[in-house]
Amino acid sequence: MVGDTRKGSKVLNFLEDRFNLSTFLHLAEKKKVPVHKHSFWYYMGGIAAIYLGIQIVTGILLMVYYVPEIQSAHASILKINSQIDFGWFIRSLHSWGANLMIFVVVLHLFSAYFMKAYRKPREFTWYSGLILMVLCLAFGFTGYLLPWDEVSFFATKIGLDVAAKTPLIGGTIADMLRGGEAISQATISRFFVIHVAVLPACLIALLGGHLLLVQMHGMSEPAAFKGIPEAEKTYEKFFPNFFFKDILVWILALNLLFILVTLAPWGIGPEADPFGAAPLGIKPEWYFLAPFQFLKLVPPMVGPIEGELFGILLMSVAALGFVIVPFFDSGQSKSNSKIATVYGVIIAIAAVALSVWGALS
Ligand code: HEM
Structure with missing residues (x-):
């Protein structure tokens, strides 16, 4: 037992000498989280982050079998769903995960808004968040077309036609995304590249900045909490107290995802026919x-x-x-x-x- 402990501390010392781990630990320990009746909302950003992790891992696995070509895209999704071991599971994690992530990011946005977390000095945390929200919606929009089924095809067509109406830039952006006047192979290629390369790079870089700002400024305090006399305010350490609660909340969030995936695996509609009529009530x-x-x-x-x-x-x-x-x-x-x-x-x-x-x- 004693030998084990010594071994453990040797490894820690080795890492400490090379990576200065105690500096990070010290930073995390210094961060404190205000405890009040709205503290629950501080978990939202973390849940969004864990869902993002799921999206990245499952997205990479899906890329192994997905084919971004109009003749093969739909068939490749059918193959993932029915022939590849656990393909249906990974795809459902990705599709349900996308929806849950956007839902949680919306909750995070509104909770930060109502806690007035956009105020000085967090203006840029807020702005980076607004751009993250746009990026998440762009992920949803570009990913939706990839299975190339009827509904995704026509919903994308309508979305691009509406976007084209935006004054000054709308028409040009819609044309660039489509790669011409109609949705075609050029569109699916562009959407694929944007979905798997451009957006992830932008999102990860921006999220890095977002989290750095959160670390710099600490958690915001709602007005009612700020008004409490200093001696009566309660805080908890981010590490280990809040962090361990974060992990528990992640486990719940992942459970919800797994329940949805197993009870309602993500399906796929009939293959898109660009020359066919749009299904009613799209x-x-x-x-x-x-x-x-x-x-x-x-x-x-x-x-x-x-x-x-x-x-x-x-x-x-x-x-x-x-x-x-x-x-x-x-x-x-x-x-x-x-x-x-x-x-x-x-x-x-x-x-x-x-x-x-x-x-x-
Ligand atoms: C990919 C999406 C996002 C991720 C992964 C993310 C992650 C996080 C995390 C982990 C925190 C610290 C804990 C918390 O307050 O929940 C945080 C804080 C914050 N986020 Fe986000 N966020 C995202 C999107 C957004 C959006 C859309 C907004 C709003 C426009 C936003 C605004 C903020 C603000 C203002 C804070 C500071 C909160 C405070 O100090 O009370 N974030 N974010």
Whole structure:
């Protein structure tokens, strides 16, 4: 036993001399997490990170058998689902994982918003987060086309047609993504490269910056907690206390993923026929349902402006609120703080209501 301990400390000493491990441990121990009734939301970023890990591992495994060619893409997914050992399992982990990850990132975004974690000095943590959100949605959009089934094909077509309506840049971006005027081999090649190389590189680099900023500034404290006299505030050490709880929460999050994967393995629809008619009632993935439903509600013409263009402009203005909020609600003005909260509540309710409406209609 004693011999084992000595052996353990020798290894640690070896690593310590070469990597200065104690510096990292010291940093992690110095970080403290405020304990209050909203502390639960501090777990969201970590859950998003663990789901991201699953996406990377399963994505790499899927690449071994997936073929990004219009003649073979659908067949390669069928093969993964039915002939490759555990192929259905890995693919379901990737598909369910994508949905859970986006869901958790949305929760993380809104919880950071309502805890006012965008305020000084965390403006850039917030902005890096906003870009991460866009990257996650881009992952969803590009990945959706890859199985080349009917629904994914036509949903992508509609998505690109709508994106093309964005003033100034929309048309060019849609053409570049499509690789021409129609969805073709060029599109699937581009989507594949963006999905497996461009987005992961951008996401990992940005996430590194995001986590570095979190480490630099520590966890934010909600206004109610800040108001408590210093002596009555409770904190816990990030390492080992919060970190071990993080691991427990990850286990729960992974359990949820495994339950979904085993009870409802991800299927695949009939192969896309680019010359066929779009199936009736085609809808995008749930995370694009809110803007999709909103655009359906806008009349074809609003005054002199085309309805879809008007809808896109209106949604862009609404989304701009998330960009200016760190400066609008910097903590100096109570009324601005209230306006920011009300704005967040309206956006959250509108997004949920439009998504549910879109799913049911
Ligand atoms: C791939 C997606 C993301 C990952 C993996 C991630 C990860 C994390 C982690 C691990 C933390 C520390 C623990 C926590 O507060 O939950 C954190 C904090 C934070 N994140 Fe993210 N994040 C992501 C996306 C976002 C998004 C979309 C936003 C908002 C626009 C955002 C804004 C923030 C802010 C403001 C903090 C500091 C919270 C505080 O100090 O209370 N993150 N993130």
